[in-house]
Every structure is written in structure tokens, then in C-alpha cells.
Amino acid sequence: MALRFYNTLSQQVEDFSPARDNTVRMYTCGPTVYDFAHIGNFRTFTFIDILRKCLRANGFRLDHVMNVTDVDDKIIRNAVAQHKSLEDYTAIYKNAFLEDCGLLRLESPERLVPATAHIDDMVEAIERLGAGNHTYSSDGSVYFRISTFPGYGKLSHNDFSGNLAGARVDVDEYEKADARDFALWKAPKEGEPAWQTPLGPGRPGWHIECSVMAIKYLGETLDIHAGGIDLVFPHHENEIAQSESLTGKPFSRFWLHAEFLMVEGQKMSKSLGNYYTLRDLVGRGYAPEAIRYLLASVPYRKSLNFTLDGLKSAAIAIERLRNFKLRLETDRYQPGHNEQLAARTAAASQAFGDSLNDDLNTAEALAAVFEYVRDANSAMDSGEFRAGNVAAAAEFLGRFDSIFQVLEPGVQAGQISDAQVESLIAERNAAKKARNFARADQLREELLQQGIILEDTKSGVRWKRK
RNA sequence: GGCGCGGUAGCCAAGUGGUAAGGCAAAGGUCUGCAAAACCUUUAUUCGUCGGUUCAAUUCCGACCCGCGCCUCCA
Structure with missing residues (x-):
């Protein structure tokens, strides 16, 4: 379009x-x-x-x-x-x-x-x-x-x-x-x-x-x-x-x-106490990406009702997309190429672009992304997602993120290094192999304290930062 | 008063003259050492109200109600 x-x-x-x-x-x-x-x-x-x-x-x-x-x-x-x-x-x-x-x-x-x-x-x-x-x-x-x-x-x-x-x-x-x-x-x-x-x-x-x-x-x-x-x-x-x-x-x-933005269904004003600067919100622990997502998710010509609940929802929605990206990059797939899925991927990507081109209909564009993510996750669960489908999926995600820019987590100082995480995961894998689940859970907890979340999958352990 | 925008499920929010996208939340289930992640099912006979046009309207027209913006500095 x-x-x-x-x-x-x-x-x-x-x-x-x-x-x-x-x-x-x-x-x-x-x-x-x-x-x-x-x-x-x-x-x-x-x-x-x-x-x-x-x-x-x-x-x-x-x-x-x-x-x-x-x-x-x-x-x-x-x-x-x-x-x-x-x-x-x-x-x-x-x-x-x-x-x-x-x-x-x-x-x-x-x-x-x-x-x-x-x-x-x-x-x-x-x-x-x-x-x-x-x-x-x-x-x-x-x-x-x-x-x-x-x-x-x-x-x-x-x-x-x-x-x-x-x-x-x-x-x-x-x-x-x-x-x-x-x-x-x-x-x-x-x-x-x-x-x-x-x-x-x-x-x-x-x-x-x-x-x-x-x-x-x-x-x-x-x-x-x-x-x-x-x-x-x-x-x-x-x-x-x-x-x-x-x-x-x-x-x-x-x-x-x-159009204008409303806060909690009311007009934003200092006297109502619902007047937010970006630094107010970041200081209260809301991720800038979630704020960006919420602001971008409502088409610009419609007034946007900005709520703290909406901000939490936005953070969770982003998390779902990041989880999908991580899974795409870490799962192992059967060789081959699923033509039907490839066609649906292409259709979703097309719908995404068409929606944006239609006067920047970001809400509709996001719907295309989420529908696709469900479809692809489902195909991964059933084994229908093949190695040959990875590239097109990654490309669609990249296309999405070139506009919305919410997939990369913000960097924070003082984080545990990737190498340290990998080392602790190796230790935990050894403990699991020895069926020492107590030690394995202890290591998972230690990593969680450092903001690292582990997920055990058929393809092995994958991890992400909180 | 003039001009403009909007009222869709618990919340946020698309959309079309032919019978309601998506996200979040909630409930149940599958999977699983545990935990996640993911998937499946359920949640609007109905789209502010009342009329009209039409075989058919949430979608078009009219009236009305409510919210918001601009008309003064303002994203």
C-alpha cells in the first residue's frame, strides 16, 4: 500500500x-x-x-x-x-x-x-x-x-x-x-x-x-x-x-x-497531580521502552489515555516479543522449510507495513506482529517451524523493531557479565545432570538475584536479563 | 457560540454496509524435576442514546447525551 x-x-x-x-x-x-x-x-x-x-x-x-x-x-x-x-x-x-x-x-x-x-x-x-x-x-x-x-x-x-x-x-x-x-x-x-x-x-x-x-x-x-x-x-x-x-x-x-494525551482518563495538569515528566516515570521504575511502546501503540490521530496500568501492560507486551526473539535465536529446529508458514510470515510482514503506511496505524501494525508471534510460537511447539523459516522470522522482527525499537533492553551499569552467567549455567547443568536439584535451584536463585532469568527448554538452557 | 476529535468487552484499543483485530487482566487446561516460556479453551448476539435509509448498520444520514482539544501561552 x-x-x-x-x-x-x-x-x-x-x-x-x-x-x-x-x-x-x-x-x-x-x-x-x-x-x-x-x-x-x-x-x-x-x-x-x-x-x-x-x-x-x-x-x-x-x-x-x-x-x-x-x-x-x-x-x-x-x-x-x-x-x-x-x-x-x-x-x-x-x-x-x-x-x-x-x-x-x-x-x-x-x-x-x-x-x-x-x-x-x-x-x-x-x-x-x-x-x-x-x-x-x-x-x-x-x-x-x-x-x-x-x-x-x-x-x-x-x-x-x-x-x-x-x-x-x-x-x-x-x-x-x-x-x-x-x-x-x-x-x-x-x-x-x-x-x-x-x-x-x-x-x-x-x-x-x-x-x-x-x-x-x-x-x-x-x-x-x-x-x-x-x-x-x-x-x-x-x-x-x-x-x-x-x-x-x-x-x-x-x-x-x-492528538492530545490524557492521563488516567483526565486531562494532565499539575493541580490534578497527574503531570508526568519522563524522568518522573523512569524514577518510579518504569522502563523507557515501555513508555515508548505505550506512546507509539495508539495511532497519533486519536487521543491517548496514558495510565500507569497501561505502562505495566506495555512492559509485559514487550516482554512477550523479547521472549519470542530469544526463542527464535536459541531453539533448535528441524531442517527444512515450511512453505505455509513462510507464506504467513510474508503476509504478516506485508500487513505490518500496509498498516503503518495507512496514516501510521500503529495499533493495526502491532496486531499483525502479535498474531504472527502466536502463529510462530505455535509452529515451534508443534515442530512445524523449520530451520529454513528462521531467517524470514528474524527479518520480520527486525522490520518491526526498526520502527518500534523496544526489543533491546536498556543497558544498566554494574551488570554481571555474559561470561559469568554462562559459567554459572554450566555449573548448574552439571548439578542437574547429577540430579542435585537443590544445588541447581540454588544457582538459579543466585542468578535471579543478579537479574538473570533462566529457562530450561528442549534445546537447552536459555537466559535473559530481567 | 464557532471549528475539530472521540464514545467498541474489566482496562487499553483496531475495524468494516453483510454480521466484532490485537495487547493486558481473569478462569480452566496442556507441557514441565522445579520454575519459566509457549500453546489451547472461555470472556462484547454487541459497538453512547433515539430515530431514519437499506434485504442488511457498529459502519451511511439526522437529532440528542457525554468526554476532549483549539478559539488566550500550550505537544
Whole structure:
């Protein structure tokens, strides 16, 4: 099945391929580094990771830009309060974000670009917008005049014609000509850090960094722009207004948005006490792989109910897949090749890919994997699984894990070495042969204390780390 | 109020105009020195409610109820 995505712009599922050569030019909204990212943020970032991997699985190359917003009102407020420079303050959370991404096995985009390294580009873009009469100044700030952009509202499917002038709006801070106009450049308030530019002292507005950095690195029309659904309005709508006013070309061909995450059936909020950062959960003993699995297992366009029970279920589901992989690698099989099973393996792998290509239906893709695992385990039990079937099974597992990335356990410091484990297993085998089961059980218990689980099988002993 | 998404078994969650994937949990069984792992069986006559279209609807249409998001910073 050809790859296809739901496009927020058209509100339809459309076949996808990049516009030029074989490279997907993609921009995704990254973190604002004013605090630790929470599990809802990572729902979106996990979706983007799955998206990347599926694009590559379809043979496309990637040029993916993600921004790091390292200047905004909250960052300035917090940095000033803590008497830190913007750089010192944001470095803490940027590093934490990168660490968290590593734990969740989220690939780095080809380019990770900080807003503050592009101030000159933004100033230049604002000047060009001004030259095109898209802007006006007020109290040292520069605003985008929405009435100069006829397509405003096309992404969020809102009709803004006519209902603006009389709208009740909060105008306490800035003077705007129209309620929907937004800041391109913000004049500093008392004591705030500011850049000295031809526009006057100040800092960029929220939306301009994305337009400028996307166009700078990827060109005037992106293949894909993605982010959380709450960014549709106003952030992405405003990006479109700026970018298309600047270039006269469509800003992005596809717009993909991830739905929200709920926690225990409720919205996540600090006051409800169900607000989790990744480090909260890891600190409570939940495996990053289980978190990744849970976040990835619900298709991105559906809201995801994140629960601690769900996390436990996810860990057990992963365990089942790892057990299968271990069995595949350690059992001995009769020579030969089971054609029927081979055909079912191929069908399962095909179903897996088709499901992912159908707007990243990860739930359906997982179903194909689990159905296959049951089938193959069953064939192993009955002896119908033959040596000639191993390669295709391993390949399917590899295909699965190239997307989901949950099969390899995370490494922990201070673990017993493989050689030590093998040595103790040999000792236990000798004890078993001598029918000294007490000693054998004692050795198993000792290994268990070290986090090693033994399984006696027809093919001999196999072991795994807890 | 406007725009958008959703309500499927104990929980999580796919899906289709023709009679309900998968995971977890629960119960029973097979296998086994023990322990695991694995497999088998059982668990939604029913898909928020009420109407309509149809030979047939969970799937299409309408109304209503409930939850969530955006409309102000927000993944």
C-alpha cells in the first residue's frame, strides 16, 4: 500500500510522496526549553519519530529540521527570576530534553536549530514583510497585519472574515489594530534582555522562528510540517500567513498533527497531580521502552489515555516479543522449510507495513506482529517451524523493531557479565545432570538475584536479563 | 457560540454496509524435576442514546447525551 497521511489542510487522507527528488523536507515544532518536557510532549515527539522511520522505510531520504525555542516570555521570566543568562537557563532544559530523547530512542533530526542563532534571519524576514506592507509598528513592537493575508484560517478551518473588529479581546499589553494580528517582534519590558537590531531593541515573536528556519534550510515549500494539534491555531496558521506572504508559495504540502494525551482518563495538569515528566516515570521504575511502546501503540490521530496500568501492560507486551526473539535465536529446529508458514510470515510482514503506511496505524501494525508471534510460537511447539523459516522470522522482527525499537533492553551499569552467567549455567547443568536439584535451584536463585532469568527448554538452557 | 476529535468487552484499543483485530487482566487446561516460556479453551448476539435509509448498520444520514482539544501561552 502506498504511504498516505491525513492532511489537516485538506481534511482528507492523501497519498504522500516528496515533491522533489527522493528527499522528504520536513519541519516539526520542537520544545520550548523553559522546563522539563512532559509525557504529553513526548507523545508528539514519539509520533514524529515513528513518522521518520516510516518515511525511511518507504525508501525516502530525510531532511528534517526541528527548532528549539530558546527565547520566549516564560524563558525570560524564569531566567530573570533566577538571575541567569538566557543561555545558562535554557542549556539546562535543552540538555535534559536531549537526554530524554535518548532514553525514548527518538532519533535526532538532521538539523536541530535554536531560535537564538537565527535572530538576524528573523529580523531580515520581518523587514521584508514590512516592505510588502504586511506589518505595522506600535510601541516599539512589530505586528503582522492579518487583513493582508486572504488565506488566513485555511488550516484551522476558521472563518475570520467580519468578526474581528468588535471581538472582545485582551489588549492590556500591546496595541494591536486587529484582534488576530500577532507580534513579529516584541519590544522589551523593563529589565528584560533584548537584541539590538534595525527593528529596534527586542526579541522575536513566537511564530517567526519557524517560518524563517524552515524556509532557510528546506526551501519555500515543505513536504511535511508536523506538531501537536494545539499548534494548529494560532501557531501554524500564523506561520502560514508569514511564510506565504514572504514567498507567495504554499508553505507546506502536508500538515500532520498529533492528538492530545490524557492521563488516567483526565486531562494532565499539575493541580490534578497527574503531570508526568519522563524522568518522573523512569524514577518510579518504569522502563523507557515501555513508555515508548505505550506512546507509539495508539495511532497519533486519536487521543491517548496514558495510565500507569497501561505502562505495566506495555512492559509485559514487550516482554512477550523479547521472549519470542530469544526463542527464535536459541531453539533448535528441524531442517527444512515450511512453505505455509513462510507464506504467513510474508503476509504478516506485508500487513505490518500496509498498516503503518495507512496514516501510521500503529495499533493495526502491532496486531499483525502479535498474531504472527502466536502463529510462530505455535509452529515451534508443534515442530512445524523449520530451520529454513528462521531467517524470514528474524527479518520480520527486525522490520518491526526498526520502527518500534523496544526489543533491546536498556543497558544498566554494574551488570554481571555474559561470561559469568554462562559459567554459572554450566555449573548448574552439571548439578542437574547429577540430579542435585537443590544445588541447581540454588544457582538459579543466585542468578535471579543478579537479574538473570533462566529457562530450561528442549534445546537447552536459555537466559535473559530481567 | 464557532471549528475539530472521540464514545467498541474489566482496562487499553483496531475495524468494516453483510454480521466484532490485537495487547493486558481473569478462569480452566496442556507441557514441565522445579520454575519459566509457549500453546489451547472461555470472556462484547454487541459497538453512547433515539430515530431514519437499506434485504442488511457498529459502519451511511439526522437529532440528542457525554468526554476532549483549539478559539488566550500550550505537544
